[in-house]
Amino acid sequence: MLHEDRLFASDPTQRAIARRLYGEVSALPIVSPHGHTDPAWFARNDAFPDPATLFVVPDHYIYRMLYSQGVRLEDLGIPRKDGAAVETDSRTIWRRFAAHWYLFRGTPTRLWMEHALETVFGVTERLSPATADRIYDQVDERLRRPEYRPRALFERFNIEVIATTESPLDPLEHHKAIRASGWSGRVVTAFRPDPVVDPEFEGFRTNVERLGALTGEDTATWSGYLAALANRRRYFMEYGATSTDHGHPTATTADLSRAEAEALFAKALHGDATPAEAELFRGQMLTEMARMSLEDGLVMQIHPGSFRNHNPQLFTAWGRDKGADIPSQTEYVRALKPLLDRFGNERDLTIILFTLDETSYSRELAPLAGHYPALRLGPSWWFHDSPEGMRRFREMVTETAGFYNTVGFNDDTRAFCSIPARHDVARRIDCAFLARLVAEHRLDEDEAAELAVDLAYTLAKKAYKL
Structure with a gap:
């Protein structure tokens, strides 16, 4: 199913150059600096139970498409918050998925899925209602083998390091177990403080109280609250964290006086903050997190612009991260200025x-990253983690920010078996982009070869201090 020239230009000159560049990077180790795989997989090293649980149930890229075409989440085995009955027969779920596989024509999900089926499980026929049971049986049989357990796949995928993402309230028990096991695989955590810095996050006040209990700090006070966050950051660093992650609705930042911040925190903690005040508090916390990052060295990631849980019925029944997050228009130049006024020039x-x-991309982000020493641009993300999205990113930011104000690629996924596929797509697209520059005599091929390695491996490792 997989053509050796997939994603390369049809022009023979560019295609030949891309092949040579890809040959330099195809076997490089995978650095996965930001993602959402479950650390329990690597701590327990239990076999994945079945094909549907591995591929369908955890992957919102898959079930959001099926939901858009009228397939109920209950029928795909997606667990409900209230514990109500959902489909539990894995083969039935797989058959439903296969019956709707045509929906993924032309999507990155199809690229990732077919790459995983062929390169990991040896499947060489297209998924369809007619082939569903054969493919299910082939994948299911292999999942029972020891070489298909999480740690073995981690090593087979040539993963050098992978970062998971946890709340400050997480005790990191799985990371402790991984460390205690003596396994050589490098799995680190990342600090995601949203539950305790967003007044509109469900259970915010209770979360802040739990933060205080974990740290022994008085989180009813502004100073105690900040001390507790710094404490948890240090704790996460003990388990390999090199980064923080902030999934705010916008890129708004603020730089309030201490008195203003204390008053705003009190309103947020008591549930009295208006939506505008909640947004201001989140903005202040981005600036506080930047200050802490300057002190402790953690790399700061800001992932704004998603209208989370846009479908209230889905959120009520299934909760967060169920495919109902929608991109929204985002402004950066004015939004980031309070933070950049304080910290933008910090090397x-x-x-x-x-x-x-x-x-x-070209209007705001590339000019900002092309000027401020503290800023770098993350790769195409989420809805734009696709061949076309990656091409647009390179075309729109390179002329202003260059390559070295970007940070390579991260897969940002919950779907473990898609990780090699996602990195392979990114490497192919970057090689195709570089091949065009070489063919147009805008770049020498030896420079392109060096860049290909940097984009596939070196930049992510350096930017995330891995």
Whole structure:
């Protein structure tokens, strides 16, 4: 199924150059500096139970498409918050998925899925209702083998390091177990403080109280609250964290006086903050996190611009991260100015900006990253983690920010078996882009070969201090 020249230009000159460049990077180790795989997989090293649980149930890229065509989430085995009955027969779920596989024509999900089926499980026929049971049986049989357990696949995928993402309230028990096991695989955590810095996050006040209990700090006070956050950051660093991650609705930042911040925190903690005040508090906390990053060295990632849980019925029944997050227009130049006024010129601080608003690439993000020493641009993310999205990113930011104000690629996925596929797509697209520059005599091929390695491996490792 997989053509050796997939994603390369049809022009023979560019295609030949891309092949040579890809040959330099195809076997490089995978650095996965930001993602959402479950650390329990690597701590317990239990076999994945079945094909549907591996591929369908955890992957919102898959079930959001099926939901858009009228397939109920219950029928795909997606667990409900209230524990109500959902489909539990894995083969039935797989058959439903196969019956709708045609929906993924032309999507990156199809690229990732077919790459995983062929290169990991040896499947060489297209998924369809007619082939569903054969493919299910082939994948299911292999999942029972020891070489298909999470740690073995981690090593087979040539993963050098992978970062998971946890709340400050997480005790990191799985990371402790991984460390205690003596396994050589490098799995690190990342600090995601949203539950305790967003007044509109469900259970915010209770979360802040739990933060205080974990740290022994009085989180009813502004100073105690900040001390507790710094404490948890240090704790996460003990388990390998090199980065923080902030999934705010916008890129708004603020730089309030201490008195203003204390008053705003009190309103947020008591549930009295208006939506505008909640947004201001989140903005203040981005600036506080930048200050802490300058002190402790953690790289800061800002992932704004997603209207989370846009479908209230889905959120009520299934909760967060169920395919109902929608990109929204995002402004950066004015939004980031309070933070940049304080920290933008710091050479020892790294803030990686992401966007779901592609219109901001050349107008705002590339000029900002092309000037401020503290800023770098994250790769095409989420809805734009696709061949076309990656091409647009390179075309729109390179002329202003260059390559070295970007940070390579990260897969940002919950779907473990898609990781090699996602990195392979990114490497192929970057090689195709570089091949065009070489063919147009804008870049020498030896420079392109060096860049290909940097984009596939070196930049991510350096930017995330891995």
